[in-house]
Amino acid sequence: MSTRKTSLTDKQTKNGTSKYVLERCASVNEYYDIAFKVMLLGDSSVGKTCVLVRFKDGAFLGGNFIATVGIDFRNKVVDVDNLKVKLQIWDTAGQERFRSVTHAYYRDAQALLLLYDITSKPSFDNIRAWLTEIHEYAQKDVVIMLLGNKSDVAAERVVKKEDGEKLAKEYGVPFMETSAKTGLNVELAFLAIAKELKHRATQQPNDPKFQIHDYIESQKQKSGCCSLV
Numbered sequence: 001m002s003t004r005k006t007s008l009t010d011k012q013t014k015n016g017t018s019k020y021v022l023e024r025c026a027s028v029n030e031y032y033d034i035a036f037k038v039m040l041l042g043d044s045s046v047g048k049t050c051v052l053v054r055f056k057d058g059a060f061l062g063g064n065f066i067a068t069v070g071i072d073f074r075n076k077v078v079d080v081d082n083l084k085v086k087l088q089i090w091d092t093a094g095q096e097r098f099r100s101v102t103h104a105y106y107r108d109a110q111a112l113l114l115l116y117d118i119t120s121k122p123s124f125d126n127i128r129a130w131l132t133e134i135h136e137y138a139q140k141d142v143v144i145m146l147l148g149n150k151s152d153v154a155a156e157r158v159v160k161k162e163d164g165e166k167l168a169k170e171y172g173v174p175f176m177e178t179s180a181k182t183g184l185n186v187e188l189a190f191l192a193i194a195k196e197l198k199h200r201a202t203q204q205p206n207d208p209k210f211q212i213h214d215y216i217e218s219q220k221q222k223s224g225c226c227s228l229v
């Protein structure tokens with residue numbers, strides 16, 4: 001039997017006015033073998049909610065920007081090597097004033113997707129500060145992935161792809177450019193995280209280590225190489 005739960009989420013418009021939106025949260029009691037918590041982090045407006053909605057519902061939330069207030073989550077079950085992996089994905093508010101709320105959730109997360117907006121230099125420059133916060137509040141072995149979002153807006157690009165790659169390399173984390181609008185690399189980012197977490201949880205001592213960088217590269221090649229970042 002399926003259960004449905006609804007929740008009131010306080011959302012805030014760009015001009016600061018607050019409104020409550022009635023949302024469906026965890027909807028169906030879907031079967032799964034193993035579950036992980038994933039958090040989306042990054043400055044306000046980089047596209048965290050849109051990336052999550054793209055992955056969960058295959059849609060793009062265009063139109064007026066409504067900033068997340070506090071924290072919200074959605075579940076999605078994906079197949080990884082014949083196992084049903086449930087990702088409980090926490091969407092955090094990027095605005096500074098909600099940091100203390102989101103810090104409280106860091107410790108529970110097994111993976112963090114850290115986003116910047118390729119059309120916003122400040123959002124990229126702030127990535128180092130985000131990584132400092134992550135090292136302060138998150139689990140030591142948390143899986144981190146860096147995403148340069150809004151790659152569809154080529155005309156307004158101010159952060160080069162190479163700069164994202166360089167920063168990711170410096171911190172030893174995988175990197176991709178994504179677009180919540182076109183869907184580019186969004187599913188791949190979550191699937192790579194799901195695979196890494198599943199391997200870590202089920203790995204036997206003599207099993208070869210899952211190489212997330214190699215996995216991402218092989219998937220990019222499969223889907224036609226050069227259009228993917």
Ligand SMILES: Nc1nc2c(ncn2[C@@H]2O[C@H](COP(=O)(O)OP(=O)(O)OP(=O)(O)O)[C@@H](O)[C@H]2O)c(=O)[nH]1
Nearest residue numbers: 044045046047048049050067068094150179180181
């Ligand atoms: N063109 C384009 N616009 C995007 C993309 N992702 C998000 N946007 C737009 O960017 C704005 C901000 O998106 P959100 O997903 O709400 O940003 P957020 O990071 O969740 O913001 P906070 O909730 O304040 O932390 C919205 O107007 C989106 O429509 C993308 O990949 N391409």
